[in-house]
Structure formats: C-alpha cells, structure tokens
Amino acid sequence: MKKLNVAMIGGGFMGKAHALAYAAMPMFFWPAPAIPVRKIVVDVTEAMAADASDRFGFEEASTDWRAVVERRDIDVVDICTPNNSHAEIAIAAARAGKHIICEKPLARTGDEARSMYEAVKGGTSIHMVAFNYRRTPAVALARKLIDEDRIGEILNFRGTYLQDWSADPDAPLSWRFQKDIAGSGTVGDIGTHVIDFARYLVGEFAAVSAVTKTHIHERPKQAGGVDKLGVGGDRNAERGKVDVDDEMLTMIRFRNGAIGSIEATRNGWGRNNFLTFEVHGTKGSLAFNYERRDELQVMFKDDAADARGFRTVYTGPAQPYGEGLWPIPALGIGYGETKIIECYDFFQAITTGEQPSPNFEDGWRISMIADAILKSGKTGEWVELE
C-alpha cells in the first residue's frame, strides 16, 4: 500500500489531534487510501520539537520548517501553527509541490487567504482547510438529507458557536486575542466553523449585516507563546491589549434566497463547545448540537400528524462514514474521530487527485465572509459579497 510522508509544522493542541488522525486513520478506514507516515514534526525550540516527536510518534524533529518543506522525501505539509504563519508556510509548500492541509481559519484576512489560494491554483498540490466539524457524521447526514431534497428548499439557517474559555478577564492574553497573530477574535477562530456549516448546508453568502464587540480590553500577558486557552497564566502579570472581537452576531442573506444568522462568543459562561445549527426547509427541519454529536434532530412535514415534532437519529453504520467507525450507533464518536475522518478524506483526495472540500478556495471565501462581518460590525452597514 502507498505510503505518504507527513511533515507536521506545530506540535501543540492541533498537532496532537492531527497526529492521532495519522496514526488511527488506517485503523478506522481500511483499505486506507494511503498510509500516513509521521515523518517529521517541527516546533519552535529543539526541546519542544523533540517532545512532540516522542509524544506523537514522529520519526524526526526539527525547528526549521523552511528546510523541511523543501525535502524531497516529504509528500504532505500539515500546518498546525498560529494563523500568522499559515500563508508563508503554505506558499512555500505549494512552491515545493507538496500536498497541504492547513488549520483554520486559512489566514488572518481575505487578502492573505487569496494569496494562498493563488499559490495552489492550477498546480499539483491537493489542498484542504481543516474545518473538521463538517465531517461529524450527523452534519454529513444533514447535508445528505438536504441533497436528497428531504427538507425541500431551504428557508433559514441559524447557527451558533458558544464557548466560555475567555469569559474570565484574568485569562491569559493568548495569541488568539492579538490581531497581528490571529487576524480576528471570535469571528476567525470559531465563527468561521459556523460559516463553513452555512456554506456546506445552504450555499454561498450574498451579504451580511453584523455586530461585533470586544468585552474585555486587557488581559495578563503570558510568558511564552504557548496557547493556554483561558487557563494558567499569572493574573497579576502586566496586562496587554486585546485588539480583536470577543463576540459577533450576523444576519445573512444567501445567494439562493435563504436567510440566516450566526452568533459566536468565547465569553458565554456555561457553554463549552456549543456549536449548533437549525435549518428550516419547505418540507422539514434539521437541528444539530456538537455537544450531542452522535445525534441529528429531524422533522419531516409528512410525519404522521399525531407524531409531529423533532425526533433523534443516532448516527452509526447506516450514515456517512459509518463503514469506518464503530459498529453500533450509541458507541459514539468524539473530536478525535472528526479529525480521523478529515485525514481519510484528505488522503483520499491525494490518491484520486480530486480537490477535497473545504479546500483553499473555500478557505479564501470563508475569510472574505469573515472580513465582511468585521467590516459590517464596524460600519453598521450591510456588506455585499462578490
């Protein structure tokens, strides 16, 4: 069976999720499209790179991503770094003819994302953006039911992504609160996951009208750049400026006539990974909550009048990706499995030569929508998308 050598740039939280996927993908999906070989991991210091390589099972470690992406024995470059380095690494990897998977959001701004898309357009690289949540079987099932016209023409999409890891004003100033590194706050970090759902399930955006707000303007600086996601740090440390949004709400007009809304915050006490959508169509409705990720709520207008209301479908062998996952629905999946499925689809794309979705073009379009939301949040006007 074909083997593909992976160079993973970044050995933090996302590196862990991707390494798990490389190890497990062939265990779940067999025959695998190709076997991922965890060849080399790159991190900021030699000690961090060595730790990542021991822990995540890579053969080698390095601190020099530039040399690594040029290596002839590397097939896949996997970008798991903070947002400000995505473009430089991806463009170098595209020039070296590598296949590329990049963590979301693709870039800090629409323009930066466009330069990444231009670098891969027309070339031989297979490219993917890691919006893994659309690969939750229940979400893929929603798309299948929509494609099969089971809920008719879509009228409305209502999505949320609510977390609370940044609600504490003493939570450390991670890079996710700094515009020059992250690009934006909640809009880019988690709002883009819901934008991805909305495009996947409903279609292209025509215009947005948004409100954005920064609730906490200063936070304790943290020692080192490691992402602490709201924990640790020294609450008495000198404070630094937060220059990104903490919360966003947007109305949406879709090109196909549907309307919708998205709300996202990382300051909603009590909400952990409350990533949801509800889609209303002319023949039925679908609802999903990632905190109950094995379930899709469905309602079809032809349901018997005395049994009307949402019912729960548990995803398992009968639904998308079911052949590779656990054999009984309620055995359930977790965050790791969404990354395993993502890895499977990416390797499948490399093997067939057909670009997967979401790819860098989708990542660029999502970044343009994020820019439009931020612009509308500033001006208070509707912003049309080209």
Ligand code: SOE
């Ligand atoms: C922090 O908000 C974060 O780690 C996001 O960056 C991820 O994309 C999301 O999956 C979990 O939360």
